Amino acid sequence: MDRTANAVWKGNLKEGKGTLDSQSGALKGTPYSFKARFEDESGKSGTNPEELIAAAHAGCYAI
Secondary structure, three states, X not given: OOXXXXXXXXXXXXXXXXXXXXXXXXXXXXXXXXXXXXXXXXOOOOOOHHHHHHHHHHHHHHO
């Protein structure tokens, strides 16, 4: 089974924003930004590509 994903980034690094989409729909329009990844004041940081890859690997090995 092949699955695809797409990442779109608009703007510069610190002030830009992006979205993540996956073929399955699990990441439909999921927003991400520099602030969510590194500077979230609420104590709840957003996800990042490394975390998503780690989760994918963990899921593969757990099955």
